[in-house]
Amino acid sequence: MKLQIPLLICAIAGIFMAVQYFIPAALPLYERVNDYLQIVFAFSIVLGVASVVHRHGGRLVRRKKDWVYSSLIIFGMLLMLLAGFIGGRGPGTLFQHLFNAVLLPVQATMFALLAFYMASAAFRSFRTRSLDATLLLVAAVFVMVGRLDDFKSLYIPDIARWILDGPNLVSKRAILLGVGLGMASTALKVVLGIERSYLGSGKE
Amino acid sequence: MDFDRLFQSMLRLDRRIVYSLIFIAVTFPFYIAWPPFNVEVSKEVRSTYDIIEAIPPNGQPLLISIDYDPASAAELSPMLVAALRHAFSRDIRVLVISLQTTGQGAGIATQIVPAVAAEYGKKQNVDWAFLGFQPNPIVAMMAMGEDMRRAFPRDYFDTRYEEIPLLAGVQNYSQIPAVLTLASTAVGESWAIYPGSRYGLTVLAGLTAVYVADIQPFYQSGQIRGIIGGLKGAAEYEKLLERPGDGTAGMRSQKVVHYTMIIFIVLGNIAYLWTRRRRIA
Amino acid sequence: MTCPAALGVLLAAGLLLGRPALAQTGPPLPARDLRVEDKPLDAGRALKISFRRAEGDIAGGASGVARYELRRMSPGDTGFVALRSFSPLEHTEAFGTDDVGLSPSRGYLYSVRTYQATGDYADTEPVGPVSPRRQWFYTNKVNTLVAVILFCGLVIAFIQAARRGRSLFIRRIAGLDAIDEAVGRCTEMGRPTLYIPGISTISDVATIASLNILGQVAKKIASYQARILVPNRDPIVYPVTQDVVKQGFLEAGYPDQYREEDVYYVTNDQFAYAAAVAGTMVREKPGANLLLGMFYAESLVLAETGASVGAIQIAGTDAISQLPFFVTACDYTIIGEELYAASSYISREPTLLGSLKGQDIYKLICIILIVLGVLAMTIGAIAQGEPFRWVNEMLRVRGTGG
Numbered sequence: 001m002k003l004q005i006p007l008l009i010c011a012i013a014g015i016f017m018a019v020q021y022f023i024p025a026a027l028p029l030y031e032r033v034n035d036y037l038q039i040v041f042a043f044s045i046v047l048g049v050a051s052v053v054h055r056h057g058g059r060l061v062r063r064k065k066d067w068v069y070s071s072l073i074i075f076g077m078l079l080m081l082l083a084g085f086i087g088g089r090g091p092g093t094l095f096q097h098l099f100n101a102v103l104l105p106v107q108a109t110m111f112a113l114l115a116f117y118m119a120s121a122a123f124r125s126f127r128t129r130s131l132d133a134t135l136l137l138v139a140a141v142f143v144m145v146g147r148l149d150d151f152k153s154l155y156i157p158d159i160a161r162w163i164l165d166g167p168n169l170v171s172k173r174a175i176l177l178g179v180g181l182g183m184a185s186t187a188l189k190v191v192l193g194i195e196r197s198y199l200g201s202g203k204e
Numbered sequence: 205m206d207f208d209r210l211f212q213s214m215l216r217l218d219r220r221i222v223y224s225l226i227f228i229a230v231t232f233p234f235y236i237a238w239p240p241f242n243v244e245v246s247k248e249v250r251s252t253y254d255i256i257e258a259i260p261p262n263g264q265p266l267l268i269s270i271d272y273d274p275a276s277a278a279e280l281s282p283m284l285v286a287a288l289r290h291a292f293s294r295d296i297r298v299l300v301i302s303l304q305t306t307g308q309g310a311g312i313a314t315q316i317v318p319a320v321a322a323e324y325g326k327k328q329n330v331d332w333a334f335l336g337f338q339p340n341p342i343v344a345m346m347a348m349g350e351d352m353r354r355a356f357p358r359d360y361f362d363t364r365y366e367e368i369p370l371l372a373g374v375q376n377y378s379q380i381p382a383v384l385t386l387a388s389t390a391v392g393e394s395w396a397i398y399p400g401s402r403y404g405l406t407v408l409a410g411l412t413a414v415y416v417a418d419i420q421p422f423y424q425s426g427q428i429r430g431i432i433g434g435l436k437g438a439a440e441y442e443k444l445l446e447r448p449g450d451g452t453a454g455m456r457s458q459k460v461v462h463y464t465m466i467i468f469i470v471l472g473n474i475a476y477l478w479t480r481r482r483r484i485a
Numbered sequence: 486m487t488c489p490a491a492l493g494v495l496l497a498a499g500l501l502l503g504r505p506a507l508a509q510t511g512p513p514l515p516a517r518d519l520r521v522e523d524k525p526l527d528a529g530r531a532l533k534i535s536f537r538r539a540e541g542d543i544a545g546g547a548s549g550v551a552r553y554e555l556r557r558m559s560p561g562d563t564g565f566v567a568l569r570s571f572s573p574l575e576h577t578e579a580f581g582t583d584d585v586g587l588s589p590s591r592g593y594l595y596s597v598r599t600y601q602a603t604g605d606y607a608d609t610e611p612v613g614p615v616s617p618r619r620q621w622f623y624t625n626k627v628n629t630l631v632a633v634i635l636f637c638g639l640v641i642a643f644i645q646a647a648r649r650g651r652s653l654f655i656r657r658i659a660g661l662d663a664i665d666e667a668v669g670r671c672t673e674m675g676r677p678t679l680y681i682p683g684i685s686t687i688s689d690v691a692t693i694a695s696l697n698i699l700g701q702v703a704k705k706i707a708s709y710q711a712r713i714l715v716p717n718r719d720p721i722v723y724p725v726t727q728d729v730v731k732q733g734f735l736e737a738g739y740p741d742q743y744r745e746e747d748v749y750y751v752t753n754d755q756f757a758y759a760a761a762v763a764g765t766m767v768r769e770k771p772g773a774n775l776l777l778g779m780f781y782a783e784s785l786v787l788a789e790t791g792a793s794v795g796a797i798q799i800a801g802t803d804a805i806s807q808l809p810f811f812v813t814a815c816d817y818t819i820i821g822e823e824l825y826a827a828s829s830y831i832s833r834e835p836t837l838l839g840s841l842k843g844q845d846i847y848k849l850i851c852i853i854l855i856v857l858g859v860l861a862m863t864i865g866a867i868a869q870g871e872p873f874r875w876v877n878e879m880l881r882v883r884g885t886g887g
Binding site: 137147164 | 306420
């Protein structure tokens with residue numbers, strides 16, 4: 001029963017979603033289901049907070065390894081929560097200030113690290129080991145220079161444009177088609193109950 | 205000169221040296237106004253500009269969806285600022301939402317939109333409004349197609365939908381001339397797949413550079429009518445506006461970094477081929 | 486010619502030409518041709534309304550008409566209520582709109598009021614009552630329905646064929662074969678295997694595919710009595726991965742080897758997660774990194790850090806934008822739908838193999854249709870008459886309209 005009920009729910013929901021796509025009169029029911037989905041999705045955020053509190057709170061209380069970092073996480077979370085609830089979220093509030101001054105730069109910094117990783121990956125991996133690797137290397141150089149609109153007399157920007165609009169687009173479309181069919185097949189298996197990995201072990 | 209040793213050490217170059225050189229390449233153009241750069245406006249950015257330009261002033265609002273988080277802000281916020289400046293300078297009304305799942309897009313909206321609106325003396329809820337964020341993007345997109353009130357019964361500042369003058373007469377996508385989605389994930393695509401195909405909404409996309417190549421099939425098929433790609437796309441848009449901003453400011457740096465990486469790649473390959481030839485010999 | 490006579494000639498000329506020489510000064514004229522129809526292909530909640538300008542009102546011209554106002558009377562109303570206004574300055578001969586939010590069981594009356602600048606107005610004759618009607622099938626999606634039925638039919642047929650014992654061939658996928666090698670390497674080196682199930686939610690197909698592979702990998706690692714680390718980004722995927730890994734150890738016969746702290750939830754934030762996992766890689770120095778699932782911009786952070794600690798790396802994702810980073814930084818890359826094929830490939834279960842074959846046959850049909858379509862359009866373009874335009878029309882996927 002522990003397995004049958006989720007499988008049944010999945011089958012009913014999956015079949016409804018597939019069928020409603022073709023039936024205009026089913027739109028009100030589809031919208032109602034969407035409203036419920038919003039609520040379920042919001043609960044997943046709550047679940048995330050609960051997971052963080054459970055894990056890091058436990059480490060803090062039991063003074064496990066690196067408990068100091070866990071205390072920082074809990075402190076940061078409580079600070080933002082209280083700042084938002086007490087002071088509000090609009091411009092000029094503490095919440096907004098913490099967002100602008102801490103969260104935004106920290107996240108932007110992490111994203112900025114990609115520039116360094118990209119350089120080291122390019123230096124390490126873009127080698128003319130084989131024909132494929134050489135083609136990748138040449139295409140990358142053309143696109144990098146072409147995006148700067150330099151060497152127009154050598155038609156580099158035009159070649160870069162062609163690489164992006166031609167071979168790149170073709171291969172992306174082919175992968176998209178395969179991915180789309182793979183998704184449809186996996187979704188069908190999930191609805192039919194053949195694919196059960198989302199239930200964990202898939203066994204009673 | 206012992207080329208063998210030189211090229212061997214190049215192949216084993218410490219990552220920290222690579223990182224240091226990249227750091228210098230990124231930062232020094234901000235202090236020295238060099239090298240010169242040129243920005244050619246691409247057809248994708250031109251399409252975006254033209255579609256926004258054609259929106260009648262003080263009429264139906266342009267919908268801007270801030271679907272990115274702070275990590276992508278360096279690349280996408282210049283586009284947001286440029287689009288807002290374009291709209292406000294033409295008295296085009298702007299309706300802002302965020303479908304970034306963790307709500308951080310809403311924080312970006314409250315930081316940037318009021319500031320740009322103040323530059324042009326635009327009033328909240330009359331010339332622009334911010335409806336807040338929804339955690340499930342696709343559900344919100346589909347809900348807005350029938351009734352926007354369903355997705356956003358109140359705005360981010362808790363004002364009821366009916367009390368916002370800008371939204372009088374705005375029921376669903378039929379009253380929205382276009383949406384500009386600024387995204388660093390597949391949400392940009394979802395606008396074309398869901399509201400674009402189901403409701404015929406005109407979709408414009410501002411995306412991080414890495415994602416532009418993914419979205420090209422949608423642009424070619426007409427499902428997305430314009431693309432602003434990466435920092436260069438923002439610079440192109442600023443050129444059309446004739447008002448340089450953060451996008452243009454980053455172009456020198458981008459140029460130096462691109463050429464630095466090309467030099468790394470070329471030197472790495474010279475070293476690789478030299479050492480390989482020596483091994484074979 | 487005297488002045489009044491000249492004026493008379495001008496007026497006559499204006500009348501003869503059918504255009505008023507002066508702005509409309511008499512009583513206002515009503516709009517024309519008000520039509521109210523059911524909006525097609527909807528849930529019976531909308532009507533399409535259109536009307537033409539009043540006689541003498543020119544598109545974009547100043548003829549004295551201040552605005553047109555569409556009005557509606559619903560059942561139970563005592564009079565007409567204004568819905569929306571239309572400006573005569575718009576450069577269009579006719580106006581149209583959809584009235585939405587209606588009920589399919591009720592009849593509605595409509596009228597258009599023409600206002601002059603003086604405040605005088607004229608109404609059209611009311612049209613109606615008109616009831617919106619529900620439609621029960623999107624007639625513009627027949628091609629999509631045929632495609633869906635064909636696809637499902639093929640998948641189910643091949644599943645049945647596999648269950649009856651028919652042997653089905655799958656080509657080798659190097660990345661999936663390398664998983665065994667990677668796990669073995671980790672065991673020899675006495676280092677753990679780091680498995681990253683992507684950063685997306687449980688509703689993402691890539692995550693489901695990744696969980697399939699995790700089950701097999703966990704079982705193998707358990708049989709070697711080695712260690713597996715699974716950091717999670719999504720709080721709903723986390724308990725699922727816990728259950729999958731625990732089950733893997735149970736099936737291998739080593740339930741006591743399962744360590745709860747090795748399968749853990751990190752954070753919901755993308756780059757905080759990437760930083761945490763990068764730190765894990767540097768501290769724990771895994772022998773193998775398996776990055777399988779949906780990834781976004783953090784993919785290169787993870788892959789490069791993994792490369793820097795010397796781990797063998799196998800990556801698989803359907804995120805096309807991240808594939809180049811994995812290809813450059815990892816030893817093996819599983820591209821796109823190869824990830825979805827993983828469960829079939831690893832388990833070799835007939836039911837799963839059958840679904841894979843069905844999908845492949847459908848892909849072959851798509852390829853044939855694409856080639857035929859391209860040939861048809863090319864011939865049409867050369868012949869300059871597009872005799873095969875119907876091919877394009879037949880294959881187009883339509884929306885339900887704005």
